[in-house]
Amino acid sequence: xxxxxxxxxxxxxxxxxxxxxxxxxxxxxxxxxxxxxxxxxxxxxxxxxxxxxxxxxxxxxxxxxxxxxxxxxxxxxxxxxxxxxxxxxxxxxxxxxxxxxxxxxxxxxxxxxxxxxxxxxxxxxxxxxxxxxxxxxxxxxxxx
Numbered sequence: 420x421x422x423x424x425x426x427x428x429x430x431x432x433x434x435x436x437x438x439x440x441x442x443x444x445x446x447x448x449x450x451x452x453x454x455x456x457x458x459x460x461x462x463x464x465x466x467x468x469x470x471x472x473x474x475x476x477x478x479x480x481x482x483x484x485x486x487x488x489x490x491x492x493x494x495x496x497x498x499x500x501x502x503x504x505x506x507x508x509x510x511x512x513x514x515x516x517x518x519x520x521x522x523x524x525x526x527x528x529x530x531x532x533x534x535x536x537x538x539x540x541x542x543x544x545x546x547x548x549x550x551x552x553x554x555x556x557x558x559x560x561x562x563x
Contacts, residue, residue: 456515476541
């Protein structure tokens with residue numbers, strides 16, 4: 420049986436909340452504009468690239484727009500509702516439809532003209548190359 424230490428759980432919770440609010444105030448979280456439907460995304464990076472992967476099942480790539488301006492990547496589109504049959508009676512409707520917009524502020528300069536977007540199996544993958552200044556440098560430490 421685990422020993423209960425008063426306040427220990429609250430301290431951990433408070434530290435996690437502090438970290439979350441620090442990330443929000445520093446602008447570290449992607450901007451999420453809520454609409455009728457908000458697709459989920461992952462935002463990651465390697466040494467040379469930023470990657471955005473967004474789940475957009477049931478969409479046609481023609482219904483998605485991607486723009487990059489002032490270090491902000493914006494993905495918008497609309498997932499349209501399928502036409503229902505006149506005799507069709509629903510017992511449950513859980514799928515979401517409608518317009519969405521997602522914006523992500525990129526933390527480093529990128530090469531706007533080499534952005535690559537691929538749509539496969541309902542997942543939109545965007546590769547955004549960093550510029551040389553955005554890749555950073557390695558600074559050696561000299562000993563005296």
